Amino acid sequence: MDVQTANGPRSQVNLIGLSRADYRGNPTTLCQGCGHNSISNQIISAAYEVNLEPESVVKFSGIGCSSKSPTYFLNRSFGFNGLHGRMPSLATGALFGDHTLKGLAVSGDGDTASIGMGQFKHAIRRNLRLVYIVENNGVYGLTKGQFSATAEMGLRLKNQGTNPYMPIDIALEALVGNATFVARSFAGDPKQVKELIKAALSHGGISVLDIISPCVTFNNQDSAMHSYTWGKEHEVALHELSFVPPAEEIMIEYGEGEAKEVTMHDGSTVILKKLGKDYDPTNRSEALRVLEEANAQQVLLTGLIYINTEQPSLREIYNITETPLNRLSQERIRPSRESMEMVNGLMF
């Protein structure tokens, strides 16, 4: 839609009357070419295209170059930059307090798979409604490129030597931990990143997006498994993914057996067009198998790896009131004298 704006020329707006600029953040201070910048741009595009109300979003992050990214998108949204590795518990508390907000988290491989691993695992099993993006570059970019827990064994870096340890696979950890939406993507494949973010925003529980996001300053040599070159040469997409919002008719036509449709929590549809083999992302054991196989064959397997729309979310588990807890009056929150006496009586 084109409209005349107060600032002069006509500009494109989405269904809620916002332009792409309404979803932007401050100018980036990250290195030019950093994968994280590309992901921020796709978050902006995805939010614009799904008509997301910026004020309904709360951004979370920990510490790292990746965790600085929320400053570079959705300036009109709420945001909280937490301690290193502690973002998941911050997000759990905030979304428990106000379940009407959509949580959008950005973390790094250091922030999630090193210091924050315990927090990551427990946020997953609670199935809170949170889009959890890990911008995975195999190093601690912010502190000058030490190996992170996702760096491949044998990776050689100029000032670090050779990594002697086996890597942690974030998508596999999410799946083993019972995440209800697990995807892997690559910052060098922006269209796929965007469609996955749109799908994740429609999911009713936790969605983990492990996005390989090259650090051009410390870990982008052609042979490194988190580099642009390696990713481009080794990416194998499971399917071609398209997201269709609830109000829109599905216009894409596919022959029988060529595509699989997944209906999301809010009535939107994710269409997965087959590329080569059949793949069913609702089959958890199949998801585990393809990830193991991809690791053995050293390919960058991307796409929607697993989805489960049946599992209750944190809000459903606790049967939280329609009115968010942070907006309930004192009278409704404070337990009555009788119930306090009953509880105290049970304890002593």
Ligand SMILES: Cc1ncc(C[n+]2csc(CCOP(=O)(O)OP(=O)(O)O)c2C)c(N)n1
């Ligand atoms: C408790 C604590 N320990 C260590 C640090 C130092 N530190 C800051 S960022 C970081 C790692 C960031 O790596 P990652 O999450 O992969 O983000 P990237 O910069 O690579 O995007 C570390 C170890 C810290 N800030 N706080």
Ligand code: SF4
């Ligand atoms: S140091 Fe690496 S991760 Fe950090 S901004 Fe630069 S390229 Fe990105």
Ligand SMILES: [Mg+2]
């Ligand atoms: Mg990193």
